[in-house]
Amino acid sequence: MSPRTIARLVRGSTAFNTLNVRTVPIHFQRSPGVATGNDRGIEGLEFQVLSAGAVIQRGRTPADGKIDVRLPTPQVTVRLLVAGVTASEYTLSVANTLDPVNGLSGQKQRLRMLGYQIGHDGADGNGVDAVQNFRFERSVLDFQADHGLFTDGTANANTQAQLTTQAGA
Amino acid sequence: MSGTRHTVAQGECIASIAKQRGMPWEKLWNHPDNASLKTLRRDPNVLLPGDEVFVPAPDTKEESRATDARHRFEVAATTAKVKIRVLVNDQPRAQTPYRLDVDGTKSTGTTDGGGFLEAVIPADAREAVLEVGKGDDVDVFTLALGTLDPIDTDSGVQGRLLALGFDAETDLEAGVRDFQTKEKLPVTGRVDDTTRARLREKFGQ
Numbered sequence: 303m304s305p306r307t308i309a310r311l312v313r314g315s316t317a318f319n320t321l322n323v324r325t326v327p328i329h330f331q332r333s334p335g336v337a338t339g340n341d342r343g344i345e346g347l348e349f350q351v352l353s354a355g356a357v358i359q360r361g362r363t364p365a366d367g368k369i370d371v372r373l374p375t376p377q378v379t380v381r382l383l384v385a386g387v388t389a390s391e392y393t394l395s396v397a398n399t400l401d402p403v404n405g406l407s408g409q410k411q412r413l414r415m416l417g418y419q420i421g422h423d424g425a426d427g428n429g430v431d432a433v434q435n436f437r438f439e440r441s442v443l444d445f446q447a448d449h450g451l452f453t454d455g456t457a458n459a460n461t462q463a464q465l466t467t468q469a470g471a
Numbered sequence: 472m473s474g475t476r477h478t479v480a481q482g483e484c485i486a487s488i489a490k491q492r493g494m495p496w497e498k499l500w501n502h503p504d505n506a507s508l509k510t511l512r513r514d515p516n517v518l519l520p521g522d523e524v525f526v527p528a529p530d531t532k533e534e535s536r537a538t539d540a541r542h543r544f545e546v547a548a549t550t551a552k553v554k555i556r557v558l559v560n561d562q563p564r565a566q567t568p569y570r571l572d573v574d575g576t577k578s579t580g581t582t583d584g585g586g587f588l589e590a591v592i593p594a595d596a597r598e599a600v601l602e603v604g605k606g607d608d609v610d611v612f613t614l615a616l617g618t619l620d621p622i623d624t625d626s627g628v629q630g631r632l633l634a635l636g637f638d639a640e641t642d643l644e645a646g647v648r649d650f651q652t653k654e655k656l657p658v659t660g661r662v663d664d665t666t667r668a669r670l671r672e673k674f675g676q
Contacts, residue, residue, distance in 0.1 A: 305598075305612075305613035305614055305615040306612055306613065306614055306615070306630075306633060306634050307614070307615045307618040307619045307630040307633075307634070308553065308555065308614050308615070308616060308619055308634065309484065309516040309517050309616075309617060309619040309676060310484050310486055310487065310516060310551040310552070310553060310592065310594065310596070310616050310617045311486075311516045311551060311552050311553065311554055312484075312485060312486045312496050312500075312515050312516060312551060312552075313496075313550065313551070313552060315515070315516055315552075315554075317514065317516055317554070317675055317676035318554040318555065318556055318587065318675035318676065319553070319554065319555050319556070319619075319634065319674065319675055319676070320555070320556045320558060320634060320635060320673065320674050320675050321555060321556070321557050321558065321601075321612055321634050322558040322559075322560075322561060322634070322635045322636040323557075323558065323559045323560070323610050323636060324559075324560060324636040325559065325560055353611075354613075356611065358609075358610065358611045359608075359609070372559075372610060373636065374610055374611070374612060374636075375633075377638075395638065
């Protein structure tokens with residue numbers, strides 16, 4: 303990632319340079335299907351946020367598992383650590399890259415974010431494609447069961463609304 | 472009047488060229504032979520690589536002093552400044568400690584109520600690292616000084632959008648659309664005069 307470019311100012315100039323940092327709230331929650339009541343947040347997980355390979359933010363998740371990830375550059379990596387060792391990594395982008403929730407790919411993206419096992423089909427190998435398959439149906443069933451919805455395995459309007467709420471977008 | 476023409480390279484500004492030639496920046500900027508450049512760019516802080524600056528020959532000054540004695544001559548140091556406004560989600564990071572490292576020279580301070588910080592830097596400084604905050608809550612910015620292009624160029628628009636937190640790295644038009652959406656301007660993806668004026672206002676120049 304290239305550095306931010308700013309202007310040197312001559313003495314007496316009234317101009318300035320603005321640097322704006324965006325944050326994105328991310329909730330870390332326990333695996334779906336685990337009976338934890340409403341308290342799904344993962345507390346005390348060590349995390350690091352990296353931009354261009356350098357750590358720009360570090361800390362531990364609070365009780366609700368929610369952290370505000372800083373995005374000084376359009377893309378950052380969030381790294382979760384267990385006992386000081388990297389357990390998983392996520393790439394976050396400023397742009398809203400989620401597909402609409404009324405389409406299969408958008409539903410699969412949200413299920414994957416929320417930790418449901420949708421497999422590894424599709425061009426990117428992350429399971430996000432527009433093909434109806436049994437893993438998708440099972441994930442929808444799990445999701446509906448987790449949220450007390452009518453369990454029919456189809457992403458109906460109620461399910462789509464709950465997906466939007468849970469995924470945050 | 473004698474002098475030379477200097478072609479601006481990326482990273483140069485009036486202050487850095489003036490420092491290199493050992494004269495105050497006003498002498499370059501206000502020189503009659505640079506009048507058209509002044510009209511074109513309006514702003515001495517931002518030049519485009521390829522711009523031509525007329526550099527007048529240095530003034531010669533004669534001083535008579537006795538031999539076999541020590542004399543002291545003082546030269547005004549050529550410096551520039553940086554003024555930066557730090558925001559988080561468009562809100563100022565006010566009253567926050569910062570550390571600024573300009574080409575290895577470190578300084579510290581606290582941002583004011585509007586999230587502003589100002590520091591004097593060598594006119595030819597190229598790189599800076601700015602850390603704002605303390606403890607676990609620190610923003611680190613790597614800055615390239617003097618490489619901002621004029622706002623009427625695509626690269627100048629891109630640099631300003633990136634600094635404001637818009638994703639214009641690979642797709643400038645998408646970044647412009649994001650900016651227009653946020654500013655409630657007509658979303659065209661094109662940099663028209665209204666968009667440019669708003670960008671200048673939001674970025675600070």
